[in-house]
Amino acid sequence: MSWLERRNDAIQVNPNTVNDKHVDIAITVRGSDFYFAICAVMGCVALGTMAASAMKPRTDRIFFYITAAINMTACIAYFAMGSNLGWTPIDVEFQRSWSKVAGVNREIFYVRYIDW
Structure with missing residues (x-):
């Protein structure tokens, strides 16, 4: 059952350093897995929408194409x-004492706003 083992090494391949700043509060492997799961759902919905458009007349397909384009962009x-890409470090406004969320910088995914 080696095909079921975890192989997400996106955090190691794309480290938490950009623009000569290291990020203290960053995405975890579980967070990366969650984003990949959402990516798979959005991709399946886009492909399903394109397949469903074949059952409609040509004049009504534009609505399916727009929906598929939105889902593919997402x-x-x-x-x-x-993949831990499309982010930039920003300074934390409120410093916290708890070690899991303490840090000077955190990553903000600007690619999310490009998606919008």
Whole structure:
């Protein structure tokens, strides 16, 4: 059952350093897995919408194409977030003492706003 083992190494391939700033509060492997799951759902919905458009007359397909384009754009954005790409470090406004959320910088995914 080696095909079921976890193989998400996106955090190691794309480290938490950009623009000479290291991010203290960043995405985890579980967060990356979640983004990849959303990416898969969005991709399946886009392909399903394109397949469903074949059952409609040509004059009504534009609505399916627009919906598929929106879902495919979201699929690409969530793939970038799951791959730990498309982010920038910002300074934290309120410092916290808890070690899991303490840090000077955190990552904000600007690719999410490009998706919007």
